[in-house]
Amino acid sequence: MSTFSQVITAVAVTFFVNGAVLAHQEHSHHQHGHAHSEKHAEAEFVRAEVVEVDLEHKEVxxxxEAIEHLNMPAMTMAFSAADDVxxxxxxxxxxxxxKVERQDRDFVIIEMKAEIDHHAH
Structure with missing residues (x-):
């Protein structure tokens, strides 16, 4: 793994751990009898630039840019790709x-397309 990859991974892990702690703290303030039935905001496409591709581990x-439904600010980090991506x-x-969603402890790309629409709103 290159030094750059190690730095990116370390930054991504730091943000992930901090985000997970904050998400847990926010969630622990809510009392839900059926946590699995909660509605979450649906994933929307966000723009991204590919920094590195790891085919062996199927990660990118x-x-x-910010991923609003995950309360994630714009950053550089590694994502797993879903089996069909x-x-x-x-x-x-x-x-x-x-489109990214959280699956267990991973952030997973569930859908991807080339950035060709320069007139998006």
Missing amino acids: VLKH EISALSAGDEIKV
């Missing part, structure tokens, strides 16, 4: 749009 390091054609510098 992205520099992404193909990442082999990606290269560093590619501009894409992704």
Whole structure:
């Protein structure tokens, strides 16, 4: 793993751990009898730039804009790709749009498309 990758991974882990602690603290203030039936905001496409692709681990390091439904600010971090998301054609510098959701302890790209719509609102 390159030094750059190690730094990015360390930053991503730091943000993930801090985010998980904050999310747990916020969630612990709410009393829900059926936590699994809670409605969460639906994932929306966000713009991202590919920084690195790891085909062996099926991960992509992205520099992404804020992901509102996950309360995640814009940052650079590694994401797993869902089984049905193909990442082999990606290269560093590619501009894409992704939908991300939290699955257990991972943030997973569930849908991806090339960033070609320059007139999006």
